Structures are given as C-alpha cells and as structure tokens.
Amino acid sequence: MILVHLSDNKAPTERKKPVSGFQWRLSKENWGQHSLSSCAFIPGIPYRVKLICAGHRQPNRHVKNHMVESSTNAIIRMFHVHRRYGAKSALDDITLDIQKNEYLFVTGASGAGKTTLLKLLYLGDTVSEGQILVDGVNISRIKRKGVPLLRRKFGIIFQDYKLIPTKTVYENVALVLEAAGRKPRLIEKKVRSVLRTVGMEDRMKALPLSLSGGEQQRIAVARAVVGDPKIILADEPTGSLDTESAGVIMAFLDEFHSRGATVIIATHDKSLIQKEGARVVHLHDGRLLTHTTV
Ligand SMILES: Nc1ncnc2c1ncn2[C@@H]1O[C@H](COP(=O)(O)OP(=O)(O)O)[C@@H](O)[C@H]1O
Numbered sequence: 142m143i144l145v146h147l148s149d150n151k152a153p154t155e156r157k158k159p160v161s162g163f164q165w166r167l168s169k170e171n172w173g174q175h176s177l178s179s180c181a182f183i184p185g186i187p188y189r190v191k192l193i194c195a196g197h198r199q200p201n202r203h204v205k206n207h208m209v210e211s212s213t214n215a216i217i218r219m220f221h222v223h224r225r226y227g228a229k230s231a232l233d234d235i236t237l238d239i240q241k242n243e244y245l246f247v248t249g250a251s252g253a254g255k256t257t258l259l260k261l262l263y264l265g266d267t268v269s270e271g272q273i274l275v276d277g278v279n280i281s282r283i284k285r286k287g288v289p290l291l292r293r294k295f296g297i298i299f300q301d302y303k304l305i306p307t308k309t310v311y312e313n314v315a316l317v318l319e320a321a322g323r324k325p326r327l328i329e330k331k332v333r334s335v336l337r338t339v340g341m342e343d344r345m346k347a348l349p350l351s352l353s354g355g356e357q358q359r360i361a362v363a364r365a366v367v368g369d370p371k372i373i374l375a376d377e378p379t380g381s382l383d384t385e386s387a388g389v390i391m392a393f394l395d396e397f398h399s400r401g402a403t404v405i406i407a408t409h410d411k412s413l414i415q416k417e418g419a420r421v422v423h424l425h426d427g428r429l430l431t432h433t434t435v
C-alpha cells in the first residue's frame with residue numbers, strides 16, 4: 142500500500158498547505174491514472190508529491206516541483222481571484238477560463254471591476270488572493286525581468302489611446318518591435334503593413350494630436366497588434382468615439398480575431414456587444430454574474 146500526498150509547494154497565498162482532498166491510498170488494483178478534478182488543484186503550479194510506502198516511518202520519495210499539465214484549451218485561467226483596495230473589494234472570487242481565440246466581452250457598470258480584471262492579466266496590477274495562468278504560465282511566479290515577456294503576449298488598447306504625443310505615428314507603432322529587439326528592416330515592413338491594414342499608411346509622419354480621435358484609436362490598434370500578440374485586451378476602446386469610428390475599430394478587432402488572436406473587450410456600452418458567437422460575462426460590484434452568448 143502506498144499513500145500519495147500532494148501538497149502545494151510554493152503558492153504565495155497558501156504556502157505549503159496540503160491540497161484539500163488530495164490523498165489517495167493506492168493498491169495494486171487502483172494504481173495508475175487518477176482524476177484530479179475533485180480537489181482544489183490548479184494546473185501550472187508545482188506541487189510536492191510525497192509517496193509514502195506502508196511500513197516506512199519516513200516518506201521514502203519526494204518528487205519536487207512536479208508540474209501537472211493543464212489539459213484545457215484555455216489561454217487564460219483565473220482561479221478564485223480577489224483584488225482588494227483597502228476595505229474595498231474591486232474583484233471578489235473570480236474564477237474564469239478564457240479559451241484560445243475566444244471573443245469575450247466583459248461588461249458591467251462603471252466601478253464594477255472591468256479595468257482591474259484586465260490589469261491583473263498583464264501584471265499591471267497584482268492579485269490579493271488567487272491564481273492566474275496566462276498561456277500555461279502562473280503569472281504570480283513571474284519575476285520582474287520576466288514581465289516584458291508576459292506583456293508581449295498582449296496587445297492593449299485603451300479608451301484614451303495612450304499614444305506618445307512627441308513621436309510620429311510610425312514611431313509610436315515601431316516602439317513595440319524595437320523594445321522586443323526586432324531587426325530594423327523587419328520593423329519597417331511590419332509597421333507599414335499594419336498601418337496599411339488600419340488605413341493609416343499615408344499618415345505615418347503625422348503626430349498623434351494632429352489626428353482625429355478615431356484615427357488615433359486606429360494607430361492604437363496598429364500598435365496593439367504589430368507584435369502579433371496572442372491576446373488583445375481592449376478597455377472601453379470606443380468610449381471616446383462617435384458611432385462610425387467605433388464601428389471601424391470594432392471591425393479591426395474582428396479582423397484580428399479571425400487571424401487567430403484571443404480578443405477581450407471591457408465595456409459598459411451594451412450597444413457594442415454585437416459579435417455573433419461572442420461570450421459576454423457580467424461583473425457587478427466585483428462579482429462575476431452570468432455568462433451569455435451573443
Ligand atoms: N488603484 C486603485 N485604488 C483604489 N481603488 C481602486 C483602484 N483601482 C480601482 N479601484 C476601485 O475598484 C473598483 C473597480 O474599479 P475598475 O476596475 O476601474 O472598474 P470599471 O473598469 O468596471 O469601471 C472601483 O470601486 C474603483 O474605485
């Protein structure tokens with residue numbers, strides 16, 4: 142008889158606690174594959190596995206940092222995530238899987254926690270409790286120097302564009318690839334190509350403030366997608382735009398979704414939620430309410 146004991150090795154919030162419900166007695170009859178679904182177990186986190194042979198006083202084998210793979214198709218997994226600011230709970234026990242190439246709307250009134258949720262994904266903010274996996278990596282384990290690598294998985298679009306006013310359209314977009322250490326010739330090719338896609342190739346030398354809001358947001362979209370990110374995050378991307386410009390931006394998000402990106406849009410504007418097949422999750426006071434499909 143062997144007793145298998147699985148404990149959480151390094152999780153920052155639950156250091157070395159045994160994983161609830163995870164203890165099996167294995168005999169010759171039930172040795173082999175075991176289901177992990179019934180215990181509070183998080184794929185992507187190293188666990189300490191202790192195998193204890195009956196009759197031995199000491200555990201006779203440790204398999205340190207044994208990683209159990211996630212078998213899902215999710216690119217983002219949030220497990221019981223909380224974010225508190227003092228006494229205020231901005232996010233309260235969020236558990237959510239986002240699939241590869243999903244098109245997801247996160248909705249809710251102002252103050253519901255949408256921006257906070259997006260920020261936690263790219264370590265623009267850190268959880269108070271809980272775990273987040275991005276593309277199979279538990280982001281709470283990422284050290285400071287690993288953060289840029291995580292951020293390269295994301296293209297981010299904000300309501301207020303966040304373009305650098307002293308740099309030209311071309312330079313604003315090229316910056317992403319320069320920071321990633323790409324070769325100048327490739328940078329030029331990529332930047333031109335993406336500006337062509339968003340219909341702004343002829344404004345390459347312009348400064349952002351000489352453009353309309355809709356045009357500035359097109360540049361922001363170009364900057365978000367130029368590095369071929371796996372995930373596009375858009376936080377109220379059309380909040381400052383008229384209906385026509387908003388439609389243009391949404392069409393680009395559709396386009397990059399159909400090229401394979403996962404698209405996550407936070408918005409309080411229900412009229413934006415039109416894409417067929419998209420999933421909608423609702424936040425209310427930091428809590429996840431219902432899931433629906435458009
Ligand atoms: N840095 C912060 N410090 C204190 N409170 C914050 C901070 N960021 C967000 N909050 C609070 O958390 C809640 C959720 O905010 P936010 O995620 O911006 O909501 P939304 O994007 O849905 O409007 C709000 O009550 C907000 O005031």
Ligand SMILES: [Mg+2]
Nearest residue numbers: 255256257376
């Ligand atoms: Mg917000």
